[in-house]
Amino acid sequence: MESKVVLYRDVPVQELGGGVTRRVLAYLPGEMVVEVRFAPGAQGAAHSHPHTQCTYVVHGEFAFTIGSETFIVHSGDTLAFAPNETHGCVCDGGGVLIDVFTPMREDFI
Amino acid sequence: MESKVVLYRDVPVQELGGGVTRRVLAYLPGEMVVEVRFAPGAQGAAHSHPHTQCTYVVHGEFAFTIGSETFIVHSGDTLAFAPNETHGCVCDGGGVLIDVFTPMREDFI
Numbered sequence: 001m002e003s004k005v006v007l008y009r010d011v012p013v014q015e016l017g018g019g020v021t022r023r024v025l026a027y028l029p030g031e032m033v034v035e036v037r038f039a040p041g042a043q044g045a046a047h048s049h050p051h052t053q054c055t056y057v058v059h060g061e062f063a064f065t066i067g068s069e070t071f072i073v074h075s076g077d078t079l080a081f082a083p084n085e086t087h088g089c090v091c092d093g094g095g096v097l098i099d100v101f102t103p104m105r106e107d108f109i
Numbered sequence: 110m111e112s113k114v115v116l117y118r119d120v121p122v123q124e125l126g127g128g129v130t131r132r133v134l135a136y137l138p139g140e141m142v143v144e145v146r147f148a149p150g151a152q153g154a155a156h157s158h159p160h161t162q163c164t165y166v167v168h169g170e171f172a173f174t175i176g177s178e179t180f181i182v183h184s185g186d187t188l189a190f191a192p193n194e195t196h197g198c199v200c201d202g203g204g205v206l207i208d209v210f211t212p213m214r215e216d217f218i
Contacts, residue, residue: 003175003194008185026187030161031140031211033187052139056207058167066112076117078135078142085112098165100209102140 004028011035018042024108025098032104038062038091046088051101053081060095064088113137120144127151133217134207141213147171147200155197160210162190169204173197 006026014022019039026033036044038060046065055064059075065088066081073079081087089097115135123131128148135142145153147169155174164173168184174197175190182188190196198206 003191003196004189005173005175005180005182006187006189007182008187025165026163026189028161028163028189028191030192031163031189031209033163033165033189033209035185052137054135054137054140054142054209056134056142056165064114066114071114073114073116076144078115078117080113080115080135080137080140080142082112082137083139087112098207100140100142100163102211 020044022108027104030103032101032108034099034101034105034108036097036099038089038095038097040092040094042091042094044089046086048084048086049101049105050083051103051105052083053087053102054100055079055081056098056100058096058098060091061093062095062097063090063092129153131217136213139212141210141217143208143210143214143217145206145208147204147206149201149203151200151203153198155195157193157195158214159192160212160214161192162196162211163209164188164190165207165209167205167207169200170202171204171206172199172201
């Protein structure tokens with residue numbers, strides 16, 4: 001296991017459809033950083049996974065659903081999703097999130 | 110263990126001295142998100158810890174030292190520090206980092 005420096009300009013973009021793109025940034029086995037960009041009106045469909053996830057709002061306004069509750073968040077706000085918690089979001093105006101997963105998402109690489 | 114939403118405006122600031130401030134954002138036992146702000150010329154002294162750490166550059170230019178190597182990073186760039194890897198930074202122009210620790214930093218709360 002080795003430390004890493006990942007320059008944004010070197011990271012390939014993954015088109016997820018529906019106006020959403022993903023970039024897998026720095027990671028180690030225990031932790032992975034992922035940037036997700038949303039075009040205006042794009043959504044992250046509700047889903048769950050066994051990884052702990054924290055999300056940092058870089059910019060934009062997002063309506064996040066956690067279980068049956070909805071929360072409006074903006075730049076600088078953060079969320080923590082317990083393992084297997086169902087979560088999703090809608091981004092009416094477009095925006096950028098940083099998602100961090102523990103352990104890393106093997107399915108993203 | 111429960112999911113959480115942490116609004117930036119509700120987070121207390123910790124003054125670390127030397128032009129550096131810390132805000133502990135969302136966390137769960139397995140993962141903690143921390144914002145660190147650097148005034149122009151501020152430094153993060155070289156240190157190490159057993160936690161895996163990833164760092165996302167929100168804005169600013171940082172000179173990071175990992176072991177004996179130095180790397181210049183900017184907005185959108187990321188770093189991953191293996192457990193117990195010595196790392197530090199200098200931020201000549203001022204800037205903001207998001208540090209993510211696995212597991213959470215018990216010593217920060």
